[in-house]
Amino acid sequence: MMTDTVQSRGQALAIHNLSLEFPTFSGAIKALDNVSINVAKAEIVGIVGESGCGKSVTTMAATGLLPKGRYRITGGSVRLFGHSTLTMDDSQLQDVRGKMVSTIFQEPMNALNPTIRIGKQLTDVIMRHEEASLPDARRIARDILADMLIGDPERVMKQYPFELSGGMRQRVLIAMAFSCNPGLIIADEPTTALDVTVQAVILRLIQNRARRTGTSVIFISHNVAVVSQLCDRLYVMYAGRIVEHGATRTVLDAPQHPYTQALLRCLPERVAPKQELEAITGAVPNLMHPPAGCYFQPRCKEAIDLCRSRSPQLAGADGREVACWRRGVGPEIAEQGSRQ
Amino acid sequence: MTEGIDTIAPPVLAVSDLTVRFPASRDWLGRATSHVHAVNGVSLQVRGGGSLGIVGESGCGKSTLAQAIIGLAPYEKGSVAIDGQDFQASQGRQKRDLRQKMQIVFQDPQSSLDRRLPVWRLISEPLHIRGGHSNAELHAKAAELAAAVGLRPEHLDRLPHEFSGGQRQRIAIARAMSTDPDLMVLDEPTSALDVSVQAQIVNLLLKLQRERGLTYLLISHDVALVRHFCDDVAVMYLGQIVESGPADAVLGNPRHPYTRTLLASAPSFETPLPTLAEVRIGELPNNRKLPTGCFYRERCGKAANGCEAPQDLRRLGDGVRHARCHLAQG
Numbered sequence: 001m002m003t004d005t006v007q008s009r010g011q012a013l014a015i016h017n018l019s020l021e022f023p024t025f026s027g028a029i030k031a032l033d034n035v036s037i038n039v040a041k042a043e044i045v046g047i048v049g050e051s052g053c054g055k056s057v058t059t060m061a062a063t064g065l066l067p068k069g070r071y072r073i074t075g076g077s078v079r080l081f082g083h084s085t086l087t088m089d090d091s092q093l094q095d096v097r098g099k100m101v102s103t104i105f106q107e108p109m110n111a112l113n114p115t116i117r118i119g120k121q122l123t124d125v126i127m128r129h130e131e132a133s134l135p136d137a138r139r140i141a142r143d144i145l146a147d148m149l150i151g152d153p154e155r156v157m158k159q160y161p162f163e164l165s166g167g168m169r170q171r172v173l174i175a176m177a178f179s180c181n182p183g184l185i186i187a188d189e190p191t192t193a194l195d196v197t198v199q200a201v202i203l204r205l206i207q208n209r210a211r212r213t214g215t216s217v218i219f220i221s222h223n224v225a226v227v228s229q230l231c232d233r234l235y236v237m238y239a240g241r242i243v244e245h246g247a248t249r250t251v252l253d254a255p256q257h258p259y260t261q262a263l264l265r266c267l268p269e270r271v272a273p274k275q276e277l278e279a280i281t282g283a284v285p286n287l288m289h290p291p292a293g294c295y296f297q298p299r300c301k302e303a304i305d306l307c308r309s310r311s312p313q314l315a316g317a318d319g320r321e322v323a324c325w326r327r328g329v330g331p332e333i334a335e336q337g338s339r340q
Numbered sequence: 341m342t343e344g345i346d347t348i349a350p351p352v353l354a355v356s357d358l359t360v361r362f363p364a365s366r367d368w369l370g371r372a373t374s375h376v377h378a379v380n381g382v383s384l385q386v387r388g389g390g391s392l393g394i395v396g397e398s399g400c401g402k403s404t405l406a407q408a409i410i411g412l413a414p415y416e417k418g419s420v421a422i423d424g425q426d427f428q429a430s431q432g433r434q435k436r437d438l439r440q441k442m443q444i445v446f447q448d449p450q451s452s453l454d455r456r457l458p459v460w461r462l463i464s465e466p467l468h469i470r471g472g473h474s475n476a477e478l479h480a481k482a483a484e485l486a487a488a489v490g491l492r493p494e495h496l497d498r499l500p501h502e503f504s505g506g507q508r509q510r511i512a513i514a515r516a517m518s519t520d521p522d523l524m525v526l527d528e529p530t531s532a533l534d535v536s537v538q539a540q541i542v543n544l545l546l547k548l549q550r551e552r553g554l555t556y557l558l559i560s561h562d563v564a565l566v567r568h569f570c571d572d573v574a575v576m577y578l579g580q581i582v583e584s585g586p587a588d589a590v591l592g593n594p595r596h597p598y599t600r601t602l603l604a605s606a607p608s609f610e611t612p613l614p615t616l617a618e619v620r621i622g623e624l625p626n627n628r629k630l631p632t633g634c635f636y637r638e639r640c641g642k643a644a645n646g647c648e649a650p651q652d653l654r655r656l657g658d659g660v661r662h663a664r665c666h667l668a669q670g
Contacts, residue, residue, distance in 0.1 A: 200605035268568035
């Protein structure tokens with residue numbers, strides 16, 4: 001991966017070979033293994049994968065949101081606009097979060113304080129990070145709510161979270177995330193709990209605002225179709241590793257990694273009605289005792305001996321990389337492996 | 341098949357003018373003073389061996405409809421007939437027999453399976469409740485059903501927490517099949533699962549339908565899944581069916597403005613993100629006080645003269661589909 005410090009200056013976020021584990025009494029769960037993710041300024045990047053593949057852990061580790069003492073970083077670095085977040089203490093992280101990066105979570109009801117009016121929750125954030133006076137903060141809050149197509153911002157600011165519908169709450173959270181003009185927004189499954197009509201609006205609002213203000217966005221989702229509509233580039237994760245990344249259309253139109261291919265074949269959208277879908281056999285590996293070699297190898301139809309003994313590294317060109325012995329690294333090596 | 345279409349054999353499920361409302365508030369005598377109008381006059385039919393998909397946003401009444409059909413929610417008006425026999429009018433033994441003919445699979449297998457029962461008891465519980473079977477018979481039946489849904493024999497004595505979400509949903513499907521039902525109501529059976537597991541469950545359900553001639557009523561918010569899975573589809577909005585007909589016709593070429601909005605917003609590989617004008621910001625109106633006239637009028641981009649009158653579900657020119665919009669053509 002091309003992530004030296006020089007290059008990371010033009011980057012909003014550069015995660016380089018991050019490995020992380022959660023210690024438990026029965027052994028460490030290796031949640032992330034050599035994860036590298038780069039987000040350029042003003043770029044919308046998607047991370048897709050099934051539940052438990054480490055999508056959220058990656059970004060939560062990068063922004064210091066994981067519970068202290070419950071995890072161990074075993075390698076790698078994170079640079080957020082050139083600052084290393086892994087070495088920051090709590091107060092430094094609090095300055096970074098909200099000002100440089102903010103996160104939109106999946107469940108808007110849990111992310112808002114139920115006992116405080118929307119207006120106060122918004123203005124508190126703005127006053128904390130922008131050093132604005134209360135009237136200024138109120139004006140900023142009003143403007144940004146209007147920007148989220150909330151018809152009557154004044155009224156919404158006087159309301160409590162329970163008085164709003166799910167879609168309205170999520171728009172309030174997006175407004176809050178954008179309110180301090182952060183350089184990077186992390187949207188962690190922001191529309192999974194919402195209806196499709198509301199989802200389409202939310203995606204549009206995120207996209208419009210990000211494009212206008214030049215904000216970078218990391219969009220985490222298990223829904224490949226949503227990512228295909230929103231993101232410039234795309235990372236596919238499987239069992240704590242990146243298996244493939246590249247421009248969204250390239251990856252989705254011509255997937256290279258067997259996992260990406262299988263994931264796309266599972267979807268009913270591209271199959272004739274009533275035809276059998278190609279399900280992926282087997283189950284996601286237990287990350288306490290991961291399989292040797294490639295993590296997808298036990299479920300992969302193309303696995304050869306080399307796949308079972310050595311982990312493939314990401315390889316490729318032009319910002320498109322695949323971690324598979326059968327792809328990207330040239331047929332000679334794969335041939336060699338099959339003879340072993 | 342949906343309403344108004346004549347079929348020779350009696351449909352497995354025939355619902356007519358079903359209305360479900362729940363008391364929302366009561367006065368000091370306990371009398372209801374206002375209601376939540378969950379289902380407002382739904383009529384539909386599903387023929388034997390067919391499958392009908394019900395799509396709509398959350399709160400449109402699709403799950404309440406499923407529960408009313410299965411007998412879990414009391415309904416105020418209308419009728420539900422299984423194999424031509426009215427469910428509410430029947431009594432005693434006949435009612436019990438009718439109940440055996442329909443089963444339901446819920447969305448979340450985590451909460452719909454009793455965590456203290458082993459798998460073989462879970463699967464055979466409907467038979468156990470019906471009575472007249474020895475434990476050995478129940479165990480044998482459970483083993484047979486478990487094999488049919490792709491569980492291994494050694495799974496039978498395990499408890500639900502030992503299984504993944506997909507396997508739990510297999511247990512729920514096996515349980516629903518234990519009484520050999522004619523109609524299976526699937527209430528968002530794959531929404532809690534990852535796509536690779538969803539594919540396994542969808543394949544299983546289609547296979548069971550081919551082998552056993554099951555009739556499905558699938559409740560889902562996933563348009564792509566309904567298009568793949570169902571022969572017919574009914575689109576619900578605020579407790580009413582706004583458009584119904586063959587799945588490829590309704591989902592391929594929608595006529596009701598709401599169906600169009602719904603399909604435009606559904607995420608897809610082929611189409612770009614819809615513009616804000618296409619999606620039309622708005623949410624379901626409050627179902628405590630139903631709007632007058634067309635229920636969709638406030639959000640509709642095409643609202644015109646005549647929309648202030650209540651709309652009927654009328655048959656369109658192509659003869660197979662129905663839409664609840666006086667402007668719908670074709």
